[in-house]
Amino acid sequence: MNLKEMLKFADEIVFAKTGQHLDDLQEAVLRGTLQRETYKEIAKDFDCSESRVREVGSELWRILSEQLGEEVSKSNFRSSMERFQVSIYSNVAQEESVQINSVNVCGEARHPPNIPNSHPPNQETSHHDLSEMPELGAFYDRTPELETLTTSILQQRCRLIALTGISGIGKTTLAAQLVQQIKDEFEYVVWCSLDASSTLAKFEANSIQFFSQSEKQDSLATNPKTLPLIKYFQKHRCLVVLDDIHNLFSSGELAGKYKPGYEEYRSFFKQIETLSHQSCFLLIGWEQPREVTQVKNQNTSIRTLQLTGLDIAAGREILRDYGVGEIENYSALIHRYQGNPLWLKSVATLIQELGGGVTELLPYDTILLPEDLKDVLEE
Ligand SMILES: Nc1ncnc2c1ncn2[C@@H]1O[C@H](COP(=O)(O)OP(=O)(O)O)[C@@H](O)[C@H]1O
Ligand SMILES: [Mg+2]
Numbered sequence: 001m002n003l004k005e006m007l008k009f010a011d012e013i014v015f016a017k018t019g020q021h022l023d024d025l026q027e028a029v030l031r032g033t034l035q036r037e038t039y040k041e042i043a044k045d046f047d048c049s050e051s052r053v054r055e056v057g058s059e060l061w062r063i064l065s066e067q068l069g070e071e072v073s074k075s076n077f078r079s080s081m082e083r084f085q086v087s088i089y090s091n092v093a094q095e096e097s098v099q100i101n102s103v104n105v106c107g108e109a110r111h112p113p114n115i116p117n118s119h120p121p122n123q124e125t126s127h128h129d130l131s132e133m134p135e136l137g138a139f140y141d142r143t144p145e146l147e148t149l150t151t152s153i154l155q156q157r158c159r160l161i162a163l164t165g166i167s168g169i170g171k172t173t174l175a176a177q178l179v180q181q182i183k184d185e186f187e188y189v190v191w192c193s194l195d196a197s198s199t200l201a202k203f204e205a206n207s208i209q210f211f212s213q214s215e216k217q218d219s220l221a222t223n224p225k226t227l228p229l230i231k232y233f234q235k236h237r238c239l240v241v242l243d244d245i246h247n248l249f250s251s252g253e254l255a256g257k258y259k260p261g262y263e264e265y266r267s268f269f270k271q272i273e274t275l276s277h278q279s280c281f282l283l284i285g286w287e288q289p290r291e292v293t294q295v296k297n298q299n300t301s302i303r304t305l306q307l308t309g310l311d312i313a314a315g316r317e318i319l320r321d322y323g324v325g326e327i328e329n330y331s332a333l334i335h336r337y338q339g340n341p342l343w344l345k346s347v348a349t350l351i352q353e354l355g356g357g358v359t360e361l362l363p364y365d366t367i368l369l370p371e372d373l374k375d376v377l378e379e
Contacts, residue, residue, distance in 0.1 A: 003034050006081045013067045014060070029057050033077050069231035126187050127214040133191035133241070136176050138321055141314030145305065149178050152303045153239070153280050154185055160273045160281050162288035165307035168342025171284045172243055174307065178282075179241060188214070188238035188279075194247045200264040204229050211236075230271055238279035245285035256290035266291060273302055309339020322348035346370045 010030055011022045022030070025046060032042035039057060043050040057074055064072040064080070072080045152158045163171050183189045190210065192203065211232040232238065248262045258266060269289055272281050283289070292302055310318070315334035318341055319325040327333070337343040350370045 003031070006034060006078070007031060009081060009084075010060075010064065014063055017063050017067055025053070025056050026060055029053060029060060030077070033057070033074050039074075066228075069228045069234075071225075126184070126189075127210070127217075128183060128189040129210055130179065130183075130189065130191045132193045132243075133176050133179060134172060136173065136180065138317070139173065139177050140317045141310050142170070142174050142177065145174055145307065146178055146181065148305060149174075149282075150182060153282075154182060156300070156303075157278075158280060158303050159277065159301040160269060160283065160292060161302070162292045162304040163282060163284045163307060164286065164288050164304065166286060166340070168340050169307050169309060170341050171307055173341070175241055175243065175282060175284055179239070183239065185237070186239045187236040188232075189240075190238070191241045191243065193243045194245055196247055198247065199261060200268055207232070207240075230275060230277065233272070233277040233279035234275070236279070239282070240279065241282045241284065243284045245283045245289070246287045247285075248289075249285075249287050256287050256292075258289075265289070309337075310334075310341055310344075311339060315339050315341075315344055318344045319348050322352055324348050324351045327351070 007022070007027060007030055011027075014026070015021050025048065028046045029042055032039075032045065037045070039053045040050050043053040046053070061073050061077070064077070068080060068084055070080065149161065149163075152161055163175060165171050179189060179191065188211065190207065192198070192206075194203075207229055208226050211229075212226045227235075233240075248258055248265055250257050250259045266289065269281070269283075269291060272279075273291070283292070288304060292304060309315070312331050312334050315337075316325050316330055319327070319330055319334070322345065324330075333347070334344065337347060347370060
C-alpha cells in the first residue's frame with residue numbers, strides 16, 4: 001500500500017465507524033504520521049496547536065483500534081495498515097472484495113503476498129468445547145452428505161453452511177458425526193445449542209471467554225487482552241456449530257425472520273459471510289436465515305444442505321435395533337415415515353410394544369402416530 005492507499009483505507013475505516021470522512025486535520029495527522037513527522041511538526045505544517053493535533057490523533061487511534069481489533073497508535077499506524085492488508089489479501093486471494101466491519105475493500109490489481117492462509121492445526125494448541133454436542137449412538141448411511149459437507153468445509157473453505165430439514169430427520173446427528181471426523185483440522189471447535197435465551201450478546205460473551213481462556217493456556221501472558229470476537233475467527237481456524245438456530249426465528253412468520261431481540265444475528269452472520277477470516281460456521285435448524293437463502297447461489301463462501309430421510313437400508317437398520325427389522329412390509333413403513341429416523345424409532349417402539357405382527361393387521365395406508373410424535377408434529 002502506498003501513502004495514498006493507506007489514507008484511503010483509513011478514511012473508509014473511519015467512515016464506517018463515524019459516518020463521516022476524514023476532515024483536513026485528521027488527514028494531515030495521518031499523512032504526517034506516515035511521513036514520520038512528530039506531532040509538533042504536523043501542528044506547524046497545519047498551523048494549529050500541538051495539543052489539538054494530539055487530541056485529533058488520539059481520537060483517530062481509538063477509532064482505528066476499535067475497528068481493526070488491535071492497538072493502533074502513532075508508532076505502529078503504518079505497520080498495522082500493512083499487516084491488515086496482508087491478512088486481507090492472503091485470505092481472499094480468489095475474491096474481489098471483502099469487508100472490515102462494514103468497510104468494503106476492493107481487490108483492484110493488487111497481488112496477495114504468497115503466505116499461507118492458516119496455521120496447521122496442532123493437537124497441543126487445539127481447543128474443543130463440545131460439551132453441548134449430543135453423544136453419538138448408532139449411525140447409519142449419510143455418506144454422500146458427509147462427503148459434501150467435508151468438501152465444502154475443508155476444501156472449499158466455505159465460511160457459512162446451513163444444514164436444514166424437519167425435526168427428527170437427523171441434522172444434529174449428522175453434524176455430530178461430521179465434527180468427530182474433521183475436528184482435528186481446526187484449532188478451535190465449539191458446539192452451541194441455541195435456545196430461547198441465546199442472544200448474540202450472550203453468545204459473544206461466552207465465545208470471547210472461551211477464546212481468551214484458551215489463549216491464556218497457550219501463551220505465557222497471564223492476562224492476554226481480549227479481542228473483538230471476529231478477530232479470533234481471523235486469527236485461528238475455528239469450526240463453530242450453532243444447533244437449533246430456528247430458536248432465533250419467529251414462528252408463524254415466513255421462514256428465517258428473526259425474533260425481536262435476535263436481529264443482531266443478521267449482521268453477525270453477514271460479517272461471517274463477507275469478512276476475511278479462516279473459520280467456518282455450521283448453522284443447523286428447521287429454517288435458515290433469509291440472508292443465507294438469498295445468496296446461496298452467488299456466493300461461494302456459503303452453502304446450504306437440506307437433509308432428507310434415510311434410505312431403506314439405513315431405515316431397516318434402525319428398525320432392527322428395535323427388534324422389528326424383520327416385519328414383512330418394512331420398506332413400505334420406512335417409505336411412509338419418509339425415512340425420518342426419529343419417527344422410525346418412535347413407531348418401532350410402538351410396534352414392539354403392540355407385538356410385531358400388528359403391522360400386518362393394519363390397512364396399507366394407516367399411519368401409527370405414537371404420542372411423542374404428536375408433540376413433535378405439533379411443533
Ligand atoms: N444417520 C442416523 N443413523 C441412526 N440414527 C440416526 C441417524 N440420524 C438420526 N438418527 C436418530 O434419529 C433421532 C433424531 O435425530 P436428530 O439428529 O436429533 O434430528 P434433528 O436434529 O434433525 O431433529 C435421534 O435419536 C438420532 O439418534
Ligand atoms: Mg437437532
